[in-house]
Amino acid sequence: MNKPMPPDSEQALLLRAEAIAGLSFKDLADNLGVAVPSNFKRHKGWTGQLLETALGATAGSKPQQDFVQLGIELKSLPLNYANTPIETTYVCYAPLMKIAGLTWANSNVKNKLQKVLWVPVQGEPEIPIAERIIGTPFLWQATAQQDALLQQDWEELMDLIALGKVETITARHGQMMQLRPKAANGRALTQAIGEDGNIIQTRPRGFYLRKEMTQMILEQHFS
DNA sequence: AGCTGATCATAC
DNA sequence: GTATGATCAGCT
Numbered sequence: 001m002n003k004p005m006p007p008d009s010e011q012a013l014l015l016r017a018e019a020i021a022g023l024s025f026k027d028l029a030d031n032l033g034v035a036v037p038s039n040f041k042r043h044k045g046w047t048g049q050l051l052e053t054a055l056g057a058t059a060g061s062k063p064q065q066d067f068v069q070l071g072i073e074l075k076s077l078p079l080n081y082a083n084t085p086i087e088t089t090y091v092c093y094a095p096l097m098k099i100a101g102l103t104w105a106n107s108n109v110k111n112k113l114q115k116v117l118w119v120p121v122q123g124e125p126e127i128p129i130a131e132r133i134i135g136t137p138f139l140w141q142a143t144a145q146q147d148a149l150l151q152q153d154w155e156e157l158m159d160l161i162a163l164g165k166v167e168t169i170t171a172r173h174g175q176m177m178q179l180r181p182k183a184a185n186g187r188a189l190t191q192a193i194g195e196d197g198n199i200i201q202t203r204p205r206g207f208y209l210r211k212e213m214t215q216m217i218l219e220q221h222f223s
Numbered sequence: 224a225g226c227t228g229a230t231c232a233t234a235c
Numbered sequence: 236g237t238a239t240g241a242t243c244a245g246c247t
Contacts (some may be wrong), residue, residue, distance in 0.1 A: 044241045061234050184231070185231080186228090
């Protein structure tokens with residue numbers, strides 16, 4: 001087994017990520033002493049956990065970056081045969097209460113996305129999980145245009161939440177980033193602002209990057 | 224076929 | 236419940 005300590009620099013992290021590029025999930029899982037599931041039905045976060053372990057991210061459920069001291073967030077990005085994202089990318093929980101004073105600049109979304117180490121992986125369902133290959137990693141920071149697009153979406157969604165209209169928000173809102181349920185199941189409830197400014201119970205929500213967003217990020221680095 | 228809404232595992 | 240890691244699966 002070889003479970004590394006956290007990298008002490010951005011370069012060390014990138015080198016480590018580059019070192020596992022080209023390995024299959026089975027190769028890496030074997031090195032780490034981890035079992036490979038035959039499907040993701042009950043192991044949805046498996047790939048992300050595998051990469052976290054391999055790169056020395058601190059496991060935990062803290063609302064911050066994977067590598068806090070480096071200001072870097074780690075994200076796996078499953079691609080199909082066309083090298084296009086297969087799924088949206090979860091960013092973070094959405095605040096539904098006590099949102100006075102929140103701005104794009106001090107938002108959790110902006111903080112999380114300050115700098116991201118994207119690790120493309122094969123996600124084509126046809127490829128057995130054990131055989132899927134880890135791709136070439138790259139560091140990304142939003143361009144001014146991308147930041148503006150994300151800010152637009154964040155402000156639109158947060159405005160609706162602040163106005164007590166969270167229940168009217170669907171995944172169709174937002175050009176590059178959307179709001180969707182984020183919970184263990186449909187019975188999970190949390191507090192939110194209601195239409196009359198009162199407190200209501202609603203399903204917890206999370207921010208997700210649309211595939212169009214991650215596709216744009218990919219094209220920016222591989223074209 | 225693709226998307227939206229729902230769901231699964233785990234830590235605390 | 237909150238928050239991390241995401242993918243599943245029913246519906247349009």
